[in-house]
Amino acid sequence: MTATPKASEHGTAFEPLSATFAQNPYPAYAALRDKGEPQFFADFDMWLVTRFDDVAGIARDNAMVRSPEFFMSEEEITEQKRLQNWLDMPHHQRFVQFSMLDSDGPVHDRLRKQVFREFTPAFIARQRTMIQSFVDRLVDSLIDKGEIDFVEELASQVPGHIIGRVLGVPDEDCPQLRVWSERVVQFFDIDRSDERKALAEQATTEFYHYLLKLMAERRAAPQEDLITRLMAAQDAGQLNEDELVSTCMLILMAGHGSTIDVLGSGMHAMLRFPDQMARLKADPGLIHTAIQEMFRFESPLPFFHRYATADCVVGGKSFPRGTKFGLLYGAANRDPAAFGDDADVFDAGRNPNRHLAFGGGAHFCLGNHLARLDMEVIFTTLLKRLSSVSLVDAEPQYKRGLSVRGPKALRLAFTPA
Amino acid sequence: MYRVTFIDADGQATELTAQQGQSVMSVAVANGIDQILAECGGSCACGTCHCYIDDSWTERLPAPDDSEQGMIECLMNPTERSRLTCQLKMSEALDGLVVHLPREQY
Numbered sequence: 160m161t162a163t164p165k166a167s168e169h170g171t172a173f174e175p176l177s178a179t180f181a182q183n184p185y186p187a188y189a190a191l192r193d194k195g196e197p198q199f200f201a202d203f204d205m206w207l208v209t210r211f212d213d214v215a216g217i218a219r220d221n222a223m224v225r226s227p228e229f230f231m232s233e234e235e236i237t238e239q240k241r242l243q244n245w246l247d248m249p250h251h252q253r254f255v256q257f258s259m260l261d262s263d264g265p266v267h268d269r270l271r272k273q274v275f276r277e278f279t280p281a282f283i284a285r286q287r288t289m290i291q292s293f294v295d296r297l298v299d300s301l302i303d304k305g306e307i308d309f310v311e312e313l314a315s316q317v318p319g320h321i322i323g324r325v326l327g328v329p330d331e332d333c334p335q336l337r338v339w340s341e342r343v344v345q346f347f348d349i350d351r352s353d354e355r356k357a358l359a360e361q362a363t364t365e366f367y368h369y370l371l372k373l374m375a376e377r378r379a380a381p382q383e384d385l386i387t388r389l390m391a392a393q394d395a396g397q398l399n400e401d402e403l404v405s406t407c408m409l410i411l412m413a414g415h416g417s418t419i420d421v422l423g424s425g426m427h428a429m430l431r432f433p434d435q436m437a438r439l440k441a442d443p444g445l446i447h448t449a450i451q452e453m454f455r456f457e458s459p460l461p462f463f464h465r466y467a468t469a470d471c472v473v474g475g476k477s478f479p480r481g482t483k484f485g486l487l488y489g490a491a492n493r494d495p496a497a498f499g500d501d502a503d504v505f506d507a508g509r510n511p512n513r514h515l516a517f518g519g520g521a522h523f524c525l526g527n528h529l530a531r532l533d534m535e536v537i538f539t540t541l542l543k544r545l546s547s548v549s550l551v552d553a554e555p556q557y558k559r560g561l562s563v564r565g566p567k568a569l570r571l572a573f574t575p576a
Numbered sequence: 577m578y579r580v581t582f583i584d585a586d587g588q589a590t591e592l593t594a595q596q597g598q599s600v601m602s603v604a605v606a607n608g609i610d611q612i613l614a615e616c617g618g619s620c621a622c623g624t625c626h627c628y629i630d631d632s633w634t635e636r637l638p639a640p641d642d643s644e645q646g647m648i649e650c651l652m653n654p655t656e657r658s659r660l661t662c663q664l665k666m667s668e669a670l671d672g673l674v675v676h677l678p679r680e681q682y
């Protein structure tokens with residue numbers, strides 16, 4: 160069976176699977192925000208939250224959790240999974256449906272602690288030289304082409320390789336990991352068809368066997384990498400093998416997807432606001448605020464859910480324990496109540512910029528510093544090495560769905576500096 | 577009402593008032609102390625609410641717990657005076673606290 164929701168049946172104008180929404184979700188987000196209270200969206204069986212204060216409040220509240228196990232019985236959870244076509248995919252259930260991202264409380268904290276060190280500012284800052292030389296080589300290979308698909312030929316080539324190096328995956332395996340990651344992640348989105356399900360399960364299985372092989376290699380010859388350190392943590396009883404595999408998959412998948420999307424949408428934003436690109440070129444010191452603004456302006460993961468473990472009030476309305484909320488970060492990050500009347504304008508110098516693109520609370524994006532450094536190196540290098548950049552297609556196509564945001568392709572014409 | 581003073585990297589001091597139990601981070605964020613980014617919103621999960629406790633106060637604060645200590649060790653330029661402002665809750669004992677802000681959080 161498939162569980163593909165149809166948005167229009169329920170008489171709501173909110174149609175997150177439509178092409179119109181993919182091209183520009185912000186009018187729909189504004190309409191939801193203007194309603195004030197959270198709005199029930201039957202297709203996903205959840206309450207959509209769009210105002211900045213409400214979204215931030217839920218994301219940061221420890222009584223709002225990712226996993227339903229705090230208030231649902233195992234039978235109820237299985238029934239839910241059956242309805243969502245999440246059963247009968249053993250490896251996906253074992254390594255993807257269970258993860259640090261979907262755990263809470265002490266289990267989440269224990270897993271996060273194991274990988275935390277590799278993602279902290281001090282550790283990430285030491286990767287700068289490696290990232291710079293990787294990007295330099297890539298740009299060297301593209302600079303004479305005059306026209307490229309920025310998403311495929313540049314953005315997609317960087318974050319996966321960098322996270323691969325942190326984890327300990329050889330460069331030559333990264334293209335394969337990207338294929339697996341995409342197949343697994345695609346099933347998270349709204350189209351839970353049997354066909355996608357088969358692809359996701361097969362990708363998870365192959366990914367698992369790949370990691371087993373890599374672990375055996377490290378067992379024989381330990382290296383200075385995250386996977387070796389996680390295996391030591393496993394030996395010390397801090398996590399079991401399934402948790403280790405699941406955590407590696409989560410890190411690789413997170414490292415492949417959203418940074419590529421925000422690189423694409425960030426480049427597109429600068430081309431839509433050429434005065435801001437010129438401003439950044441004239442004052443490279445603005446790179447940090449510019450990158451923050453890219454995350455705010457086109458949040459690459461605009462949608463996450465939480466369950467309430469206690470009765471609560473959101474946006475002035477009361478909700479019982481067990482309520483499922485959909486947090487629309489993409490909507491909150493354009494809320495004029497938080498960002499002013501120019502919330503829909505890309506401002507490379509916006510400061511402060513307390514956006515929610517990395518979420519909030521205990522699940523705050525672990526890879527945020529690495530993503531920002533990848534972006535800093537790429538954009539700084541390009542602004543230095545290119546004298547002009549322009550869009551080849553005036554209207555690049557964006558990916559469909561509510562849970563990701565980024566252009567499918569971004570053809571650029573450019574001249575070297 | 578308690579007092580807490582933030583001194584930025586250029587030596588500019590700002591004195592603010594705080595409620596019982598309010599975190600030093602939330603005092604900063606509510607009053608435009610923009611050097612406290614506090615990206616995770618106070619869950620000890622981001623490390624962007626870093627400050628250096630003034631010498632006159634280091635002895636008087638309760639020690640950081642394990643998760644705060646673990647985070648501090650991974651920050652840029654940590655010292656033995658480093659603390660996360662989201663984990664410091666204002667009380668009678670902290671009235672008059674003075675903290676120094678790093679120039680950048682990361």
Ligand code: FES
Pocket residue numbers: 601613614615616617618619620621622623624625660661662663
């Ligand atoms: S606000 Fe994130 S660690 Fe303090």
